Amino acid sequence: MNLLVVGTVAFDALETPFGKTDKILGGAATYIGLSASYYLKKSNLVSVVGDDFPQEHIDLLNKRGMNTEGLQIKKGEKTFFWSGKYHTDMNTRDTIETQLNVLETFDPIVPENYKDVDFLMLGNLMPSVQQRVLDQLPKRPKLVVLDTMNFWMDHFLDDLMDSLKNVDVLTINDEEARQLSGEYSLVKAAKKILAMGPKYLIIKKGEHGALLFNNNEVFFAPALPLEDVFDPTGAGDTFAGGFIGYLASTGNISFDNMKRAVIHGSAMASFCVEKFGTERMLDLSDAEVQSRLQAFKDLVQVEFDLA
């Protein structure tokens, strides 16, 4: 089934304990689309860049099957830029600079031939911009997944709460789940958040794995213990791309299939952090992906007969 990815396409400059980069390709939609490309031959992208954005990056997205007809290129404007520095533990980072540039006035336009959407991934953006996408679709997609962050909870909570009524799956991290719900316990947080609208909630805990909740069940997928985490940038988006890419490729949105999708997302994210930026996500082989999935399976595998 088809997939529409909406989100940022950006330049990132990164510094981790292992090195630093100049402006490289980044952005939520980039990571989501690259990750989903291991499940779907084609996807549709809605995003915005400035005319400083090099054609070679667009070629790269196209090469991974992303239709960039919905990528607006703003003449005389500059692409969204973020630079950040990770601490030694890789779980915390400082933002050094954020230049919104083209994002300041981003009005997402869904091209006509995109509009029959089966699976919609709304990457982290201002909630009203995410809602603008939903408003353009003549029929509701089979599944809408929305990612957001604490900044929107701080400054645009009402808009976010409105959007939450229209989504199936919300993906946030543990601190954001606590902030949104006012509950420290993630189990209690999940109950409150599911009452806000989403039918499913994924709480991303980074190196500590991810939790998938619906109203009756909870599933936990570990993160793979890795020798080295080079650069966590994009891991959450890569997770989301693997999650929705797998679901769209199977067309099955049962809770059981979402469990599998969470493992696929986790596997994709475990690749993403092995190199800087998008580098590791550009040409994974089938064998690498299968072997990684097997590692995830083995990690929690145990024969267990209960009395």
Add this chain to the structure above:
Amino acid sequence: MNLLVVGTVAFDALETPFGKTDKILGGAATYIGLSASYYLKKSNLVSVVGDDFPQEHIDLLNKRGMNTEGLQIKKGEKTFFWSGKYHTDMNTRDTIETQLNVLETFDPIVPENYKDVDFLMLGNLMPSVQQRVLDQLPKRPKLVVLDTMNFWMDHFLDDLMDSLKNVDVLTINDEEARQLSGEYSLVKAAKKILAMGPKYLIIKKGEHGALLFNNNEVFFAPALPLEDVFDPTGAGDTFAGGFIGYLASTGNISFDNMKRAVIHGSAMASFCVEKFGTERMLDLSDAEVQSRLQAFKDLVQVEFDLA
């Protein structure tokens, strides 16, 4: 097979966001023994208390099958006392007071009829005291599990390194694994620590689960997401007690059985934190234990066919 538990029996005074206690029964060996009692009808205890320690606590240990012949009661001395206060996140705590009392001069004496040990659990104590126990055993136990903490790494590292050569399983938390190895990555940390002597390493991550390593494999057991964590005191010792209790009850020390043992330990720990101190561990029913194990199984259960 038989189990010898060596460790502290203590008074704790606890404060959590949910309330506070006066001096209540605590200590590593207490939690280990109570937890193991769900797997073994009998266990042997070596520890020390002062004559301020009430008979009713000893009766309680006996009632749960713990042989207290090896519990030294020091006339005119006082029992080890610890008081601490947990922060809102329950993952960090401040020690308010530590009175070593009888622990200052503790010389563990293993009674003659304890000496034929199959499974030995060396709870957190000064490394030289742990070693003194091993030195008294005429034959090596089938399995030796040692728990320790950062304090001994800071002040008695040489003694700890000596003891590590003689143990099969080391249990420590993630920060301690990083400190002992000098590696941030837990995978790298595990490799270095396994080279110090232990054949198996368990890294406890509290609410984020536990990792079991040998030289070739890694297994991850999640913690159960709980609505409320009332008091984390003793959770690590309760985990260890369930782990070694299960192994001793089955007599099987294969890596596969250790995986199951880690789940049992995690299940026991998930009960421990539901009430203050040892309260929840005093009379769990079989049905409660089985249902909790099922919840752990369900938490990561997914049908997954790889291509």
